[in-house]
Amino acid sequence: MSILIKNGTVVTSTQTLRVDVLISGESIVEIAPEINEKADTVIDAQGMYVLPGGIDPHVHLHLPTPAGCSIDDFKSGSIAALYGGTTTFIDFVTPSKSETLDEALTKRIAEATDSLTDYSFHVSPIKWDKTIEEQIANCIERGFPSFKIYMAYKETVGLNDDELYHVMHDVASHGGMVTAHCELGDEVDKLRNQFFEEGKVTPKYHALSRPESAEVSAVKRAMAFADQTNCPLYIVHVSSGESVKHILQAQRSGQQVFAETCPQYLTLNDSVYNDNFAESGKYIISPPIRSANNNDLLWEGISNNVIQTVGTDHCPFSQAQKEFGINDFRKVPNGAGGIEHRLELLYTFGVKNNKISLNKLVDIFATQAAKIFGLYPQKGEIAVGSDADIVIWNPNAQRTISAKNHHSKADISIYEGFKVNGKAEYVLLRGNMTIKNGQLVNGLNPGKLLLRKNILSNPVNLNTSTYNDPLADNCGRV
Ligand SMILES: [Zn+2]
Numbered sequence: 001m002s003i004l005i006k007n008g009t010v011v012t013s014t015q016t017l018r019v020d021v022l023i024s025g026e027s028i029v030e031i032a033p034e035i036n037e038k039a040d041t042v043i044d045a046q047g048m049y050v051l052p053g054g055i056d057p058h059v060h061l062h063l064p065t066p067a068g069c070s071i072d073d074f075k076s077g078s079i080a081a082l083y084g085g086t087t088t089f090i091d092f093v094t095p096s097k098s099e100t101l102d103e104a105l106t107k108r109i110a111e112a113t114d115s116l117t118d119y120s121f122h123v124s125p126i127k128w129d130k131t132i133e134e135q136i137a138n139c140i141e142r143g144f145p146s147f148k149i150y151m152a153y154k155e156t157v158g159l160n161d162d163e164l165y166h167v168m169h170d171v172a173s174h175g176g177m178v179t180a181h182c183e184l185g186d187e188v189d190k191l192r193n194q195f196f197e198e199g200k201v202t203p204k205y206h207a208l209s210r211p212e213s214a215e216v217s218a219v220k221r222a223m224a225f226a227d228q229t230n231c232p233l234y235i236v237h238v239s240s241g242e243s244v245k246h247i248l249q250a251q252r253s254g255q256q257v258f259a260e261t262c263p264q265y266l267t268l269n270d271s272v273y274n275d276n277f278a279e280s281g282k283y284i285i286s287p288p289i290r291s292a293n294n295n296d297l298l299w300e301g302i303s304n305n306v307i308q309t310v311g312t313d314h315c316p317f318s319q320a321q322k323e324f325g326i327n328d329f330r331k332v333p334n335g336a337g338g339i340e341h342r343l344e345l346l347y348t349f350g351v352k353n354n355k356i357s358l359n360k361l362v363d364i365f366a367t368q369a370a371k372i373f374g375l376y377p378q379k380g381e382i383a384v385g386s387d388a389d390i391v392i393w394n395p396n397a398q399r400t401i402s403a404k405n406h407h408s409k410a411d412i413s414i415y416e417g418f419k420v421n422g423k424a425e426y427v428l429l430r431g432n433m434t435i436k437n438g439q440l441v442n443g444l445n446p447g448k449l450l451l452r453k454n455i456l457s458n459p460v461n462l463n464t465s466t467y468n469d470p471l472a473d474n475c476g477r478v
Pocket of ligand 1: 058060313
């Protein structure tokens with residue numbers, strides 16, 4: 001099978017070019033100003049952008065919680081992803097206390113086989129003992145070199161400082177990377193219980209029990225441990241402008257620290273918690289939505305290269321599941337959906353609002369995640385030899401996001417009513433058309449499990465010399 005994309009504007013993280021793209025089998029085989037070869041399918045991309053398929057480095061499909069599993073399974077989550085131009089995601093392996101990392105990884109791989117996108121996993125050590133080093137080494141050997149740790153959720157999956165230090169040491173010594181959820185769990189738990197005992201049980205207290213300071217302190221601690229153990233560190237879902245400032249300092253000192261933020265922290269503010277449970281419960285996510293001044297600080301962190309990626313932390317629940325904690329915010333399952341909306345939100349609120357360039361959009365949507373997590377240049381790039389994962393993006397389309405028309409199984413959306421620009425008219429995954437004229441193609445084959453390269457064999461250049469200080473003008477806080 002061959003596909004020729006004619007007349008489009010190819011956008012990569014570094015270039016914008018009016019060129020044609022020829023695909024044969026699963027790969028891109030030619031890029032040139034004018035290709036006239038015969039192809040099985042020709043797509044006229046006049047007036048459209050031709051982008052690499054998105055990589056969402058942070059999703060939780062079918063995640064077990066006391067309120068039931070997050071409502072998207074690998075099938076429905078991957079369908080929503082394709083509609084939004086995302087062709088690869090990285091989910092998580094979370095073992096039970098009695099399972100090894102290897103056992104949990106094998107089990108999780110089996111759960112994901114009906115995904116329609118390509119996929120991989122970060123593996124979560126939820127404790128440390130002398131056997132963990134070998135387990136970590138095995139996971140890296142199997143093609144899973146990134147390890148997610150939680151500084152929050154101490155009672156279930158969180159690590160204490162001593163365990164965190166040991167895990168970072170072991171991951172670093174085998175050439176892997178740690179990705180970290182940075183919130184000080186003990187401090188958060190104390191506030192949560194205190195509010196509950198005072199009868200303060202509404203969603204607002206979820207946000208107040210997880211203050212920015214708990215994130216910032218955890219970011220600093222994680223970076224200090226990573227520095228001491230020489231461990232590459234990727235900080236997930238950065239929500240605070242103050243965190244960005246400290247990450248910048250570490251990067252400037254030469255430390256290998258990467259940062260991710262999410263569309264919800266760029267586009268929403270904490271006024272969402274002022275309503276009743278029916279309206280506010282859906283915003284119970286961790287970290288919580290912050291005050292509005294953080295939106296701009298995060299956009300600046302992106303445009304100044306301090307933040308490399310935007311993941312969604314896709315973890316949707318139904319309204320009924322959220323109501324599990326209607327009388328106690330501590331019992332509300334944490335999470336919200338977004339895997340379908342990353343590109344349209346970044347395009348609308350980033351590119352159209354002049355916060356970022358089109359090339360930067362591609363960088364945070366696809367290229368950097370591929371580079372950081374060992375998938376580049378197979379993924380995240382439009383180049384000869386790369387996988388033909390391609391989004392043909394119609395910048396003129398407009399729509400309103402709603403739970404009524406999205407493709408997640410959730411009956412609620414934190415972006416309900418958002419007016420957005422742009423639409424994925426075509427989405428190709430390894431040369432297979434998955435979205436055609438804006439609709440999912442029937443009878444698709446499942447996606448592929450991606451085995452990734454050892455992080456150290458794949459160093460990412462942070463290019464720190466080009467950084468501007470994003471906070472120099474507008475941050476008087478220390
Ligand atoms: Zn998450």
